[in-house]
Amino acid sequence: MQALEEVTILITGSTDGLGERVATDLAGKGATILLHGRDPDKGRRVQAKIREATGSNRLQYFNADLSSLAEVGRLAASVADSCQRLDVLINNAGLGAGPDPRRRENSAEGFELRFAVNYLAPFLLTRRLLRLLCRTAEQVGQARIVNVASAAQRAIELDDVMLEKSYDGMRAYSQSKLAQVMFTFDLALELAGTGVTVNALHPASLMDTKMVREWFGTPRTTVDEGAPYVERLAVAKELDGVTGTYYDQDEPSLATDQAYDQKARRRLREMSLIWTGLGEAR
Numbered sequence: 001m002q003a004l005e006e007v008t009i010l011i012t013g014s015t016d017g018l019g020e021r022v023a024t025d026l027a028g029k030g031a032t033i034l035l036h037g038r039d040p041d042k043g044r045r046v047q048a049k050i051r052e053a054t055g056s057n058r059l060q061y062f063n064a065d066l067s068s069l070a071e072v073g074r075l076a077a078s079v080a081d082s083c084q085r086l087d088v089l090i091n092n093a094g095l096g097a098g099p100d101p102r103r104r105e106n107s108a109e110g111f112e113l114r115f116a117v118n119y120l121a122p123f124l125l126t127r128r129l130l131r132l133l134c135r136t137a138e139q140v141g142q143a144r145i146v147n148v149a150s151a152a153q154r155a156i157e158l159d160d161v162m163l164e165k166s167y168d169g170m171r172a173y174s175q176s177k178l179a180q181v182m183f184t185f186d187l188a189l190e191l192a193g194t195g196v197t198v199n200a201l202h203p204a205s206l207m208d209t210k211m212v213r214e215w216f217g218t219p220r221t222t223v224d225e226g227a228p229y230v231e232r233l234a235v236a237k238e239l240d241g242v243t244g245t246y247y248d249q250d251e252p253s254l255a256t257d258q259a260y261d262q263k264a265r266r267r268l269r270e271m272s273l274i275w276t277g278l279g280e281a282r
């Protein structure tokens with residue numbers, strides 16, 4: 001990885017929790033940080049807070065509600081239009097099971113909300129930013145995609161991905177997180193030889209963030225525990241060239257079995273390309 005002063009990093013969901021902490025740390029080390037959130041006022045406040053904490057003037061805020069694929073498309077376009085390079089994309093934004101885990105909700109386009117925000121949005125955003133990531137890798141030797149997944153993973157019911165027959169929030173969250181890992185493995189194969197690497201991780205369990213407080217009540221750790229592992233995948237030199245790996249913190253680890261089922265991965269990819277409007281299955 002280049003010197004951090006030369007590197008541009010987009011972190012989704014950097015207005016709170018883990019993402020805000022990672023953004024603050026990497027801004028403090030000199031990287032240009034593209035912040036992202038869904039509330040412009042909160043975005044401005046967090047940008048000012050990070051500037052104050054780090055002295056960085058290399059911060060830019062992008063707004064998009066990831067529960068709308070149309071907004072995801074606009075986010076990708078505005079990042080691509082305003083940036084010459086993108087060294088690292090950290091897909092961090094996410095939704096937990098919510099305060100009432102029995103309540104099923106839909107995204108703007110009618111997809112199950114957790115699946116849409118946690119998986120379909122980063123699937124589309126990443127694919128729309130691939131040209132910029134690949135161009136950056138051509139120019140400087142590498143670019144990275146980091147998917148903030150979770151150890152909470154559950155096999156996807158491929159005939160009822162949107163959980164219309166039977167819903168529970170934990171299942172919705174866990175299948176969306178496995179889908180992120182399946183996407184990571186697939187994309188790493190697809191990007192072999194381009195210089196763009198893609199890895200996923202479980203950062204830490206029950207960190208004290210809004211998601212955990214709303215869902216479980218009592219946290220067990222803080223973002224101090226998880227943030228360094230995200231930052232390591234994003235910028236550590238020792239991971240140059242490492243791709244297609246799921247980490248439990250800094251340990252290469254096994255995901256839930258379905259992630260290694262190539263037929264399941266192909267089905268998920270084919271459906272996702274159609275759902276996100278990216279085109280017919282490839």
Ligand SMILES: NC(=O)c1ccc[n+]([C@@H]2O[C@H](COP(=O)([O-])OP(=O)(O)OC[C@H]3O[C@@H](n4cnc5c(N)ncnc54)[C@H](OP(=O)(O)O)[C@@H]3O)[C@@H](O)[C@H]2O)c1
Nearest residue numbers: 013015016017018038065066067093094206207209210211
């Ligand atoms: N906390 C844990 O123990 C834990 C464990 C394993 C994995 N993770 C993963 O870590 C990541 C970060 O979670 P966190 O714990 O830091 O949660 P958090 O504090 O609730 O932060 C989530 C971030 O995502 C943003 N976000 C949520 N829904 C969005 C939407 N529809 N559009 C745009 N942005 C949206 C939030 O924006 P607002 O500021 O507007 O709410 C916030 O910036 C998630 O992917 C989560 O699954 C967390």
